[in-house]
Amino acid sequence: MPITSFVEVQPDSHFPIQNLPFGVFKPQPESEPRPAVAIGEFVVDLSVLADAGLFGGPYLRNTDCFHQPNLNKFLGLGRPAWKEARATLQKLLSADESTLRDNASLKQKALLPSSKVQLLLPIAIGDYTDFFASQHHARNCGVMFRGPENPINLNWFHIPIAYHGRASSIVVSGTDVIRPRGQASQSPKSPPYFGPSNKLDFELEMAAVVGPGNELGKPIDISEAADHIFGLVLMNDWSARDIQAWEYVPLGPFLGKSFSTTISPWIVTLDALEPFISHPAEQIPPPFPYLTEKEPKHYDISLQVSIVPSGEQHESVVTRSNFKHLYWTITQQLAHHTVNGCNLRPGDLLGTGTISGPEADSLGCLLELTWNGQKPLSLDGNISRTFLLDGDEVIFTGCCKGDGYIIGFGKCSGKILPSP
Numbered sequence: 001m002p003i004t005s006f007v008e009v010q011p012d013s014h015f016p017i018q019n020l021p022f023g024v025f026k027p028q029p030e031s032e033p034r035p036a037v038a039i040g041e042f043v044v045d046l047s048v049l050a051d052a053g054l055f056g057g058p059y060l061r062n063t064d065c066f067h068q069p070n071l072n073k074f075l076g077l078g079r080p081a082w083k084e085a086r087a088t089l090q091k092l093l094s095a096d097e098s099t100l101r102d103n104a105s106l107k108q109k110a111l112l113p114s115s116k117v118q119l120l121l122p123i124a125i126g127d128y129t130d131f132f133a134s135q136h137h138a139r140n141c142g143v144m145f146r147g148p149e150n151p152i153n154l155n156w157f158h159i160p161i162a163y164h165g166r167a168s169s170i171v172v173s174g175t176d177v178i179r180p181r182g183q184a185s186q187s188p189k190s191p192p193y194f195g196p197s198n199k200l201d202f203e204l205e206m207a208a209v210v211g212p213g214n215e216l217g218k219p220i221d222i223s224e225a226a227d228h229i230f231g232l233v234l235m236n237d238w239s240a241r242d243i244q245a246w247e248y249v250p251l252g253p254f255l256g257k258s259f260s261t262t263i264s265p266w267i268v269t270l271d272a273l274e275p276f277i278s279h280p281a282e283q284i285p286p287p288f289p290y291l292t293e294k295e296p297k298h299y300d301i302s303l304q305v306s307i308v309p310s311g312e313q314h315e316s317v318v319t320r321s322n323f324k325h326l327y328w329t330i331t332q333q334l335a336h337h338t339v340n341g342c343n344l345r346p347g348d349l350l351g352t353g354t355i356s357g358p359e360a361d362s363l364g365c366l367l368e369l370t371w372n373g374q375k376p377l378s379l380d381g382n383i384s385r386t387f388l389l390d391g392d393e394v395i396f397t398g399c400c401k402g403d404g405y406i407i408g409f410g411k412c413s414g415k416i417l418p419s420p
Protein backbone atom coordinates (compact mmCIF):
# COMPACT_ATOMS: atom_id res chain seq x y z
CA MET A 1 0.00 0.00 0.00
CA PRO A 2 1.55 3.39 -0.92
CA ILE A 3 1.45 5.98 1.89
CA THR A 4 -1.60 8.25 1.82
CA SER A 5 -2.36 11.73 3.08
CA PHE A 6 -5.26 13.12 5.08
CA VAL A 7 -5.51 15.66 2.25
CA GLU A 8 -7.74 14.19 -0.43
CA VAL A 9 -5.75 13.50 -3.60
CA GLN A 10 -7.44 12.29 -6.80
CA PRO A 11 -5.85 9.19 -8.37
CA ASP A 12 -4.86 11.15 -11.48
CA SER A 13 -3.38 14.06 -9.50
CA HIS A 14 0.24 14.96 -10.30
CA PHE A 15 0.83 15.86 -6.66
CA PRO A 16 0.28 12.93 -4.28
CA ILE A 17 2.17 12.72 -0.98
CA GLN A 18 4.91 10.78 -2.81
CA ASN A 19 5.73 13.88 -4.88
CA LEU A 20 5.69 17.07 -2.76
CA PRO A 21 7.30 19.36 -5.35
CA PHE A 22 8.60 22.73 -4.14
CA GLY A 23 7.46 26.10 -5.42
CA VAL A 24 6.82 29.70 -4.36
CA PHE A 25 3.45 31.44 -4.13
CA LYS A 26 1.55 34.48 -2.90
CA PRO A 27 -1.71 33.82 -0.99
CA GLN A 28 -2.99 37.33 -1.89
CA PRO A 29 -1.74 39.74 -4.58
CA GLU A 30 -0.30 42.02 -1.88
CA SER A 31 1.32 39.27 0.25
CA GLU A 32 5.02 38.41 0.41
CA PRO A 33 6.05 35.43 -1.72
CA ARG A 34 6.82 32.29 0.30
CA PRO A 35 7.92 28.68 -0.30
CA ALA A 36 5.41 25.85 -0.56
CA VAL A 37 4.94 22.26 -1.56
CA ALA A 38 1.98 21.05 -3.61
CA ILE A 39 -0.35 18.25 -2.51
CA GLY A 40 -3.51 17.40 -4.47
CA GLU A 41 -5.42 20.62 -5.10
CA PHE A 42 -3.62 22.44 -2.26
CA VAL A 43 -0.42 24.33 -1.60
CA VAL A 44 1.23 23.94 1.81
CA ASP A 45 2.66 27.22 3.12
CA LEU A 46 6.09 26.28 4.52
CA SER A 47 6.48 29.61 6.33
CA VAL A 48 3.43 28.74 8.45
CA LEU A 49 4.81 25.28 9.30
CA ALA A 50 8.20 26.83 10.14
CA ASP A 51 6.52 29.43 12.42
CA ALA A 52 4.73 26.57 14.20
CA GLY A 53 8.15 25.02 14.91
CA LEU A 54 7.41 21.91 12.87
CA PHE A 55 10.80 21.74 11.13
CA GLY A 56 12.65 20.50 14.19
CA GLY A 57 15.44 18.48 12.53
CA PRO A 58 19.12 19.45 12.71
CA TYR A 59 19.37 20.99 9.24
CA LEU A 60 16.22 23.12 9.27
CA ARG A 61 15.73 24.03 12.95
CA ASN A 62 17.79 27.22 12.79
CA THR A 63 17.28 28.54 9.31
CA ASP A 64 14.95 31.13 7.80
CA CYS A 65 15.01 29.39 4.41
CA PHE A 66 11.19 29.08 4.42
CA HIS A 67 10.82 32.82 5.05
CA GLN A 68 12.37 33.78 1.74
CA PRO A 69 10.83 35.04 -1.51
CA ASN A 70 12.49 32.17 -3.43
CA LEU A 71 13.96 28.72 -2.79
CA ASN A 72 17.63 29.67 -3.35
CA LYS A 73 18.60 29.61 0.33
CA PHE A 74 16.96 26.21 0.83
CA LEU A 75 18.64 24.89 -2.32
CA GLY A 76 22.02 26.05 -1.03
CA LEU A 77 21.61 23.88 2.11
CA GLY A 78 22.08 20.68 0.13
CA ARG A 79 20.69 17.18 0.03
CA PRO A 80 20.66 16.39 3.80
CA ALA A 81 18.39 19.43 4.37
CA TRP A 82 16.22 18.54 1.36
CA LYS A 83 15.79 14.98 2.64
CA GLU A 84 14.94 16.26 6.09
CA ALA A 85 12.31 18.65 4.67
CA ARG A 86 10.78 15.90 2.56
CA ALA A 87 10.65 13.40 5.43
CA THR A 88 9.16 16.01 7.80
CA LEU A 89 6.49 17.02 5.28
CA GLN A 90 5.58 13.45 4.34
CA LYS A 91 5.10 12.68 8.02
CA LEU A 92 3.08 15.85 8.76
CA LEU A 93 0.79 15.26 5.77
CA SER A 94 0.33 11.52 6.21
CA ALA A 95 -3.09 10.10 7.08
CA ASP A 96 -2.09 8.74 10.48
CA GLU A 97 -0.28 11.81 11.84
CA SER A 98 -2.46 14.13 13.93
CA THR A 99 -0.28 17.26 14.41
CA LEU A 100 -1.60 19.07 11.36
CA ARG A 101 -4.61 16.86 10.54
CA ASP A 102 -6.37 17.58 13.85
CA ASN A 103 -5.34 21.22 14.32
CA ALA A 104 -8.08 23.08 12.46
CA SER A 105 -6.65 26.58 12.81
CA LEU A 106 -3.14 25.54 11.78
CA LYS A 107 -4.52 23.51 8.89
CA GLN A 108 -6.57 26.44 7.66
CA LYS A 109 -3.50 28.69 7.67
CA ALA A 110 -1.10 26.17 6.13
CA LEU A 111 -3.23 24.50 3.45
CA LEU A 112 -4.57 26.80 0.75
CA PRO A 113 -6.50 25.82 -2.39
CA SER A 114 -4.12 26.08 -5.37
CA SER A 115 -6.85 27.73 -7.43
CA LYS A 116 -6.86 30.73 -5.05
CA VAL A 117 -3.14 31.50 -4.98
CA GLN A 118 -0.64 32.93 -7.44
CA LEU A 119 2.33 30.72 -8.31
CA LEU A 120 5.60 32.53 -8.99
CA LEU A 121 9.04 31.68 -10.35
CA PRO A 122 10.35 29.40 -7.59
CA ILE A 123 13.99 30.48 -7.86
CA ALA A 124 16.03 33.58 -8.52
CA ILE A 125 17.95 32.39 -11.58
CA GLY A 126 21.42 33.89 -11.76
CA ASP A 127 22.58 31.93 -14.80
CA TYR A 128 20.87 29.75 -17.33
CA THR A 129 22.63 27.33 -19.66
CA ASP A 130 20.96 25.37 -22.42
CA PHE A 131 22.39 22.02 -23.54
CA PHE A 132 21.79 20.04 -26.75
CA ALA A 133 21.62 16.59 -25.18
CA SER A 134 19.17 14.68 -27.41
CA GLN A 135 20.81 12.74 -30.21
CA HIS A 136 17.53 12.48 -32.15
CA HIS A 137 17.15 16.27 -32.06
CA ALA A 138 20.79 16.86 -33.00
CA ARG A 139 20.52 14.40 -35.89
CA ASN A 140 17.27 15.87 -37.26
CA CYS A 141 18.57 19.44 -37.11
CA GLY A 142 21.82 18.25 -38.71
CA VAL A 143 20.04 16.48 -41.58
CA MET A 144 17.92 19.59 -42.14
CA PHE A 145 20.75 22.13 -42.15
CA ARG A 146 23.98 20.20 -42.86
CA GLY A 147 22.74 17.33 -45.01
CA PRO A 148 22.28 13.61 -44.38
CA GLU A 149 25.92 12.55 -44.97
CA ASN A 150 27.35 13.92 -41.76
CA PRO A 151 24.45 15.28 -39.72
CA ILE A 152 26.08 15.33 -36.29
CA ASN A 153 29.34 17.17 -35.75
CA LEU A 154 32.13 14.95 -34.35
CA ASN A 155 32.41 16.98 -31.13
CA TRP A 156 28.79 16.21 -30.18
CA PHE A 157 29.69 12.63 -29.13
CA HIS A 158 32.45 13.89 -26.80
CA ILE A 159 31.09 17.14 -25.37
CA PRO A 160 27.66 17.84 -23.87
CA ILE A 161 27.25 20.87 -26.19
CA ALA A 162 25.65 23.98 -24.68
CA TYR A 163 25.38 27.76 -24.90
CA HIS A 164 24.75 30.39 -22.25
CA GLY A 165 21.11 31.47 -22.26
CA ARG A 166 19.41 34.54 -20.92
CA ALA A 167 18.20 34.30 -17.29
CA SER A 168 16.27 37.59 -17.11
CA SER A 169 13.57 36.49 -19.56
CA ILE A 170 12.72 33.19 -17.86
CA VAL A 171 9.06 33.34 -16.86
CA VAL A 172 6.68 31.09 -14.95
CA SER A 173 4.01 29.00 -16.67
CA GLY A 174 0.94 31.04 -17.62
CA THR A 175 2.91 34.14 -18.63
CA ASP A 176 2.10 35.36 -22.16
CA VAL A 177 4.89 35.34 -24.72
CA ILE A 178 5.18 38.30 -27.08
CA ARG A 179 6.15 37.40 -30.63
CA PRO A 180 9.68 38.74 -31.08
CA ARG A 181 10.78 41.01 -33.90
CA GLY A 182 14.16 40.80 -35.50
CA GLN A 183 16.24 40.33 -38.60
CA ALA A 184 15.78 37.32 -40.82
CA SER A 185 16.58 36.34 -44.36
CA GLN A 186 15.19 33.99 -47.01
CA SER A 187 18.59 32.32 -47.28
CA PRO A 188 22.05 32.83 -45.78
CA LYS A 189 23.10 34.56 -49.02
CA SER A 190 20.17 36.98 -49.45
CA PRO A 191 19.89 40.36 -47.70
CA PRO A 192 17.94 40.46 -44.44
CA TYR A 193 14.56 42.01 -43.71
CA PHE A 194 13.22 43.18 -40.34
CA GLY A 195 9.88 42.31 -38.76
CA PRO A 196 7.92 39.96 -36.49
CA SER A 197 9.20 36.39 -36.51
CA ASN A 198 7.31 34.12 -38.93
CA LYS A 199 8.77 30.92 -37.52
CA LEU A 200 7.93 30.98 -33.84
CA ASP A 201 8.43 27.55 -32.26
CA PHE A 202 8.34 25.77 -28.91
CA GLU A 203 11.13 23.49 -27.65
CA LEU A 204 10.18 20.63 -25.37
CA GLU A 205 12.83 20.59 -22.66
CA MET A 206 13.34 19.92 -19.00
CA ALA A 207 15.78 21.79 -16.80
CA ALA A 208 17.84 20.81 -13.78
CA VAL A 209 17.78 23.24 -10.86
CA VAL A 210 21.19 23.61 -9.24
CA GLY A 211 21.48 23.25 -5.45
CA PRO A 212 24.82 23.96 -3.74
CA GLY A 213 27.26 25.53 -6.15
CA ASN A 214 31.03 25.22 -6.42
CA GLU A 215 33.86 27.63 -5.80
CA LEU A 216 35.39 29.31 -8.83
CA GLY A 217 38.27 27.12 -10.00
CA LYS A 218 36.99 23.95 -8.26
CA PRO A 219 35.19 21.59 -10.67
CA ILE A 220 32.47 19.27 -9.40
CA ASP A 221 33.43 15.61 -9.73
CA ILE A 222 30.94 13.53 -11.72
CA SER A 223 30.49 11.19 -8.74
CA GLU A 224 29.19 14.14 -6.69
CA ALA A 225 27.22 15.87 -9.42
CA ALA A 226 23.83 14.51 -8.30
CA ASP A 227 24.22 16.19 -4.89
CA HIS A 228 24.32 19.53 -6.70
CA ILE A 229 20.96 19.00 -8.42
CA PHE A 230 17.80 19.70 -6.44
CA GLY A 231 15.25 18.68 -9.03
CA LEU A 232 13.68 19.16 -12.43
CA VAL A 233 11.13 21.44 -14.06
CA LEU A 234 9.44 21.42 -17.46
CA MET A 235 10.85 24.08 -19.74
CA ASN A 236 9.71 25.60 -23.03
CA ASP A 237 12.66 27.30 -24.66
CA TRP A 238 10.67 29.31 -27.21
CA SER A 239 12.61 29.82 -30.44
CA ALA A 240 12.28 32.18 -33.40
CA ARG A 241 13.71 29.94 -36.11
CA ASP A 242 14.00 32.64 -38.78
CA ILE A 243 15.87 35.04 -36.47
CA GLN A 244 18.04 32.15 -35.24
CA ALA A 245 18.94 30.99 -38.77
CA TRP A 246 20.21 34.44 -39.80
CA GLU A 247 22.15 35.26 -36.61
CA TYR A 248 23.69 32.01 -35.36
CA VAL A 249 26.88 31.98 -37.44
CA PRO A 250 29.49 32.28 -35.96
CA LEU A 251 28.63 32.68 -32.26
CA GLY A 252 25.43 30.67 -31.84
CA PRO A 253 21.93 31.47 -30.57
CA PHE A 254 21.11 34.98 -29.37
CA LEU A 255 17.92 37.00 -30.00
CA GLY A 256 16.15 34.03 -31.57
CA LYS A 257 16.15 32.51 -28.08
CA SER A 258 16.49 35.22 -25.46
CA PHE A 259 13.00 36.76 -25.74
CA SER A 260 11.32 34.21 -23.42
CA THR A 261 11.78 30.85 -21.73
CA THR A 262 8.91 29.37 -19.72
CA ILE A 263 9.30 26.96 -16.79
CA SER A 264 6.74 25.05 -14.73
CA PRO A 265 6.18 26.43 -11.21
CA TRP A 266 6.82 23.21 -9.25
CA ILE A 267 10.31 21.71 -8.90
CA VAL A 268 10.05 17.94 -8.61
CA THR A 269 12.94 16.69 -6.48
CA LEU A 270 15.37 13.99 -7.58
CA ASP A 271 14.36 12.21 -4.36
CA ALA A 272 10.74 11.97 -5.58
CA LEU A 273 11.96 10.79 -8.99
CA GLU A 274 14.11 7.98 -7.56
CA PRO A 275 11.58 5.19 -8.32
CA PHE A 276 11.63 6.22 -11.99
CA ILE A 277 15.35 5.96 -12.70
CA SER A 278 16.07 4.50 -16.11
CA HIS A 279 19.48 3.37 -17.26
CA PRO A 280 20.67 4.81 -20.55
CA ALA A 281 22.38 2.77 -23.28
CA GLU A 282 26.16 2.68 -23.23
CA GLN A 283 27.75 5.74 -24.81
CA ILE A 284 29.93 5.01 -27.82
CA PRO A 285 32.58 6.37 -28.07
CA PRO A 286 33.14 6.16 -24.31
CA PRO A 287 33.32 9.63 -22.75
CA PHE A 288 36.42 11.05 -21.05
CA PRO A 289 36.92 9.91 -17.45
CA TYR A 290 35.61 13.24 -16.09
CA LEU A 291 32.27 12.37 -17.77
CA THR A 292 32.27 8.65 -16.97
CA GLU A 293 29.67 7.58 -14.41
CA LYS A 294 29.54 4.37 -12.41
CA GLU A 295 25.80 4.21 -12.85
CA PRO A 296 24.44 6.70 -15.40
CA LYS A 297 20.85 7.70 -14.70
CA HIS A 298 17.98 9.11 -16.65
CA TYR A 299 14.38 9.25 -15.46
CA ASP A 300 11.38 7.70 -17.16
CA ILE A 301 9.25 10.84 -17.50
CA SER A 302 6.52 10.86 -20.16
CA LEU A 303 6.29 14.26 -21.81
CA GLN A 304 3.48 15.63 -23.90
CA VAL A 305 2.93 18.84 -25.86
CA SER A 306 -0.44 20.13 -26.95
CA ILE A 307 -1.56 23.26 -28.74
CA VAL A 308 -4.80 25.14 -28.19
CA PRO A 309 -5.07 26.99 -31.51
CA SER A 310 -6.06 30.65 -31.48
CA GLY A 311 -9.80 31.06 -30.99
CA GLU A 312 -10.36 27.38 -30.08
CA GLN A 313 -11.09 25.70 -26.74
CA HIS A 314 -9.89 22.24 -27.61
CA GLU A 315 -6.25 21.17 -27.29
CA SER A 316 -4.57 18.88 -29.82
CA VAL A 317 -1.67 16.71 -28.75
CA VAL A 318 1.21 17.32 -31.14
CA THR A 319 3.97 15.20 -29.63
CA ARG A 320 4.75 12.59 -26.98
CA SER A 321 8.35 12.15 -25.88
CA ASN A 322 10.27 10.99 -22.82
CA PHE A 323 13.12 12.41 -20.73
CA LYS A 324 14.90 9.06 -21.01
CA HIS A 325 15.50 9.67 -24.76
CA LEU A 326 18.37 12.01 -23.87
CA TYR A 327 21.95 10.96 -24.61
CA TRP A 328 23.88 13.03 -22.06
CA THR A 329 22.70 12.74 -18.44
CA ILE A 330 22.06 15.80 -16.28
CA THR A 331 25.01 14.83 -14.08
CA GLN A 332 27.30 14.72 -17.12
CA GLN A 333 25.98 18.13 -18.14
CA LEU A 334 26.72 19.54 -14.68
CA ALA A 335 30.19 17.98 -14.42
CA HIS A 336 31.07 19.23 -17.90
CA HIS A 337 29.83 22.73 -17.06
CA THR A 338 32.27 23.03 -14.15
CA VAL A 339 35.28 21.08 -15.51
CA ASN A 340 37.00 24.30 -16.59
CA GLY A 341 36.50 25.75 -13.11
CA CYS A 342 33.31 27.66 -13.90
CA ASN A 343 31.27 28.16 -10.73
CA LEU A 344 27.59 27.28 -10.50
CA ARG A 345 25.35 28.86 -7.88
CA PRO A 346 22.11 27.81 -6.15
CA GLY A 347 19.15 28.44 -8.45
CA ASP A 348 21.11 28.21 -11.70
CA LEU A 349 19.16 26.43 -14.42
CA LEU A 350 20.57 23.82 -16.81
CA GLY A 351 18.23 23.11 -19.73
CA THR A 352 18.54 19.73 -21.44
CA GLY A 353 17.88 21.00 -24.96
CA THR A 354 14.94 19.78 -27.02
CA ILE A 355 13.96 16.25 -26.02
CA SER A 356 13.08 14.44 -29.23
CA GLY A 357 12.42 10.73 -29.33
CA PRO A 358 13.11 8.31 -32.18
CA GLU A 359 9.58 8.29 -33.65
CA ALA A 360 7.97 10.82 -36.01
CA ASP A 361 5.35 11.63 -33.34
CA SER A 362 7.91 12.07 -30.54
CA LEU A 363 9.78 15.08 -31.94
CA GLY A 364 10.19 17.98 -29.52
CA CYS A 365 9.64 21.09 -31.66
CA LEU A 366 7.72 22.29 -34.72
CA LEU A 367 10.97 22.70 -36.65
CA GLU A 368 11.30 18.91 -36.61
CA LEU A 369 7.58 18.03 -36.63
CA THR A 370 6.95 20.11 -39.79
CA TRP A 371 10.46 19.70 -41.22
CA ASN A 372 11.10 23.46 -41.15
CA GLY A 373 7.59 24.29 -42.29
CA GLN A 374 7.56 21.97 -45.31
CA LYS A 375 5.03 19.48 -43.88
CA PRO A 376 2.17 21.24 -42.06
CA LEU A 377 0.94 19.54 -38.93
CA SER A 378 -2.78 18.65 -38.74
CA LEU A 379 -4.53 19.59 -35.52
CA ASP A 380 -8.03 18.53 -34.50
CA GLY A 381 -10.86 20.46 -36.13
CA ASN A 382 -9.35 20.77 -39.61
CA ILE A 383 -6.70 23.20 -38.36
CA SER A 384 -3.10 23.07 -39.50
CA ARG A 385 0.12 24.70 -38.37
CA THR A 386 3.66 25.01 -39.58
CA PHE A 387 4.78 27.45 -36.86
CA LEU A 388 2.87 29.16 -34.04
CA LEU A 389 0.26 31.86 -34.75
CA ASP A 390 -0.73 34.73 -32.47
CA GLY A 391 -3.26 33.49 -29.92
CA ASP A 392 -1.97 29.90 -29.93
CA GLU A 393 -1.35 28.41 -26.49
CA VAL A 394 1.29 25.70 -26.01
CA ILE A 395 0.93 23.35 -23.05
CA PHE A 396 3.59 20.91 -21.81
CA THR A 397 2.85 18.23 -19.25
CA GLY A 398 5.08 15.56 -17.80
CA CYS A 399 4.55 12.65 -15.43
CA CYS A 400 5.88 9.34 -14.13
CA LYS A 401 3.41 6.50 -13.56
CA GLY A 402 4.06 4.86 -10.20
CA ASP A 403 2.46 1.90 -8.51
CA GLY A 404 -0.93 3.40 -7.62
CA TYR A 405 0.19 7.03 -7.90
CA ILE A 406 1.57 9.57 -10.38
CA ILE A 407 4.57 11.82 -9.89
CA GLY A 408 3.79 14.77 -12.15
CA PHE A 409 5.19 18.14 -13.06
CA GLY A 410 1.86 19.93 -13.52
CA LYS A 411 1.96 22.06 -16.62
CA CYS A 412 4.14 24.57 -18.39
CA SER A 413 2.09 26.78 -20.67
CA GLY A 414 2.25 30.05 -22.54
CA LYS A 415 0.14 31.88 -25.08
CA ILE A 416 1.52 33.87 -28.02
CA LEU A 417 0.66 37.56 -28.19
CA PRO A 418 1.23 39.62 -31.34
CA SER A 419 4.36 41.70 -31.81
CA PRO A 420 3.95 45.28 -30.59
Ligand SMILES: *[C@@H]1O[C@H](CO)[C@@H](O)[C@H](O)[C@H]1NC(C)=O
Pocket residue numbers: 051052053103105106
Ligand atom coordinates in the same frame (compact mmCIF):
# COMPACT_ATOMS: atom_id res chain seq x y z
C1 LIG B 1 -2.32 24.27 16.71
O1 LIG B 1 -1.08 24.77 16.21
C2 LIG B 1 -0.69 26.02 16.77
C3 LIG B 1 0.57 26.46 16.05
O2 LIG B 1 1.58 25.51 16.22
C4 LIG B 1 -0.45 25.83 18.26
O3 LIG B 1 -0.10 27.07 18.85
C5 LIG B 1 -1.72 25.31 18.89
O4 LIG B 1 -1.46 25.02 20.25
C6 LIG B 1 -2.18 24.05 18.19
N1 LIG B 1 -3.48 23.65 18.71
C7 LIG B 1 -3.72 22.41 19.12
C8 LIG B 1 -5.12 22.16 19.60
O5 LIG B 1 -2.85 21.55 19.16
Ligand SMILES: *[C@@H]1O[C@H](CO)[C@@H](O)[C@H](O)[C@H]1NC(C)=O
Pocket residue numbers: 382
Ligand atom coordinates in the same frame (compact mmCIF):
# COMPACT_ATOMS: atom_id res chain seq x y z
C1 LIG C 1 -10.78 22.21 -44.06
O1 LIG C 1 -10.09 23.43 -44.29
C2 LIG C 1 -9.87 23.69 -45.67
C3 LIG C 1 -8.96 24.93 -45.76
O2 LIG C 1 -9.36 25.93 -44.87
C4 LIG C 1 -11.19 23.87 -46.37
O3 LIG C 1 -10.99 24.11 -47.76
C5 LIG C 1 -12.01 22.59 -46.19
O4 LIG C 1 -13.29 22.75 -46.74
C6 LIG C 1 -12.13 22.23 -44.71
N1 LIG C 1 -12.74 20.91 -44.55
C7 LIG C 1 -13.73 20.69 -43.69
C8 LIG C 1 -14.23 19.29 -43.64
O5 LIG C 1 -14.18 21.55 -42.95
